[in-house]
Amino acid sequence: MRPVDEHVAHAVSLMAPVDLDEVALAEAFGRVLARTVTARYDSPRFDNSAMDGYAVRAAEVTVGTRMRVAADIPAGSGEPPALHSGTCARIMTGAPVPHGADAVIPVEHTDAATAEVTFYQSAVTGAHIRRAGEDARAGDAVVAAGQLLGAWQLSAAASAGHATVAVRRRPVVAVLATGDELVDPGMEPGPGQIVDSNSTLLSMLVTAVGGVPVVLPRCPDRPGAVAAALAGVDADLIVTAGGASVGAYDPVKADLAGHGVEFFAVAMQPGKPQGLGTVNGIPIACLPGNPVSVAVTFHVVVGPMLRALLGAVEPKVLAAPAAEGWKCPAGRAQFVPAVVESDGSVRPATGGGSRSHLVASLAAGRVLAVVPAEVEQVYAGDTVGIMTSILENMG
Template sequence: MKMTSVNSANDCGCGQAQGGAWTLDAALRAVAAMTAPLSQVEDVPLARAAGRVLATPVIARAPLPRFDHAAMDGYALRHADLTGPGPWSLPVDQRIAAGQAPEALAAGRAARIFTGAPLPDGADTVIMQEHAHVSDGILHLDRLPQPGTHIRRQGEETAKGAVLLEAGQRLGARHIAVAACAGAQSVTVRRPVRVVLLATGDELCDPGQTPGPGLIVDVNTPMLTAALTRADVTLLRACHVPDSRADHVQALAKAARDADLIVTTGGVSVGEEDHMRAAVLALGGQIDIPAVAIKPGKPVTLGRLGAAHWLGLPGNPMSAFVTFMLFGLPLLSALSGSALPTARRTGVLTHDIARRLGRCEIRPACIDGQDAMGRLQLTVSQGIHSGRMTPLARADGCVVLPASGEPLCQGTQIDFLQFPEGF
């Protein structure tokens, strides 16, 4: 899977890795390099294929169109029959509707024909009905048409055997329409990515409950469950894991037995109650990316546990959202064999931003129209807090602010990550 840089100048603008943390672009490249598509495939009927990823191309089983046919309602004739200066008159001796098999067209005759109907042998031109007059079964023409008009020719769209959809295509309604045109009843797709979601934290209570003293509502589980509700993903389970190393080890061991991807929230920092990294290592797993120099989300961790990939997200909801967008979505695309849509766009700031030197920042931003050059105008959150979610609800995406710490002035060009549809 090819990944694109999230910042157009000086890599991602994160500066050098800080304290073992990777730069953002280096981490994205590593995710692409260490993730291969799932090998298992299955055949799925077209009616249930939306959102799935093709494992093999869709090939045209016949030329498109399959036969010469009328492009509009009118009259089919032989152009050679229109001799002399005109006007011309031809008897109409058959009526051809879509789905009917016509008789050959006799010389000096015309046929009433409707859109999509097969062209009779001998006919080479269709006169649209608005340019024709018929009385007593005779077609009268006052102007000479161009030969071959208003006909869709066999194979003019594509030839038999042509590749219509490439492997790796995520199927939407328009792709399924093309597959149906190709004569396919089903398509071969990669099986869904099996995911286990583990949320840690003794302080969590379920949404809808009134939190007791010291408790907070679990935001990450419903948020990530929604993000993982897609046709190419099977969410095997979403569980809450108590804050103990033993519970972490038990939950991870079970997840590693049947998941392609384990997503965890919380427990990846360096506090005394953060057990996730130690539990992964205790089970013989590996940590490939220990941290990424971004704000929010520096503790995000990526590794492997048995055959499963592991994505350890921070516990704060804003951090979990941002890091899942940056790393979870590419992981799912790579495992499902699809190309990650290029979400990065260029915009300009509508206002000044003052910052401190440090990590590159991922901040919510709103699109406020376009400038005279067609670039997006972006209004950016003036601050960021890893636990605050309300700015995301109003945002259209996030900007990537480089780590230099230099003030960014109104009109500065900046990279923008637009939220994918439904995210």
């Protein structure tokens, strides 16, 4: 069997980054940043108050000091007058600290007067002052290329002085589910039929990573049907679900093996039968048909392919303790839809482990617990790898 790391490296090698777009911040949510955003100016741009209160010379204020209020400094008021010895200035949060002041005393530690104020605490040099450039200096990297742009990242780009950012074009991903047994969601399945959940699953996962899914009409289990369905497809990547194993009616393998696509037994559970290659010059990933297998192989194999197209940073595999024990397949890395407990430990989302037909576990699971191929039994308290669900990162 082919090791998972080798298979993923092969998959990623098929991809080349898509071109760039320069878009307004409002259009960049969920896109992947193509060029690092740097600060156009210092942030903050000037020393400013972190509190509503009084700007003072720290050495002049102790408990009970009474002092004339020489100026009023609201936010956005421009350059304030210098602060002279023996006086203070009423100042609002975000307003520039006047020259000569070296501390701010919050209004709640005073009698809040506007003409002559009494202080109820001593001043400490530097207290409640945000210094110019303490967040970022002009030219500093603020948002690194390869990041998925969410609200926090776009806010940082705006604060750094940018109205637009360079992002990767959203790659187009053609999705093809196969199988005579499949019917549309909402239909009543007949004898031997099941609902096609894979088209929905793949479409949503492609969208979550940053691609544009194009769902092709489902393919029957007939020789030549897959090749015909893919003829003329214009996409950056093709992903198929089903028909990639060794069955007598596996149309994906029958049509594509030896025609630009290789099929492998990958050392993972679920997701053992897979194919990789190109069709009409377009990279293709051929996944198994069971929905849990589709979900897992997308996260493990197709996700990295799409992130390679987008130039996106690959998320790290984290670690967590197992809340309970479970068995693992000999010689195969295991990826188990799992639930995160309140103490940070994880347990399988269902009692059935990672078997590929357990579709309900996808709804309950929030992460994939990752167990190396050499481990045949996880015990409670053992450390396992954690892959965060792609859909958990959409916000």
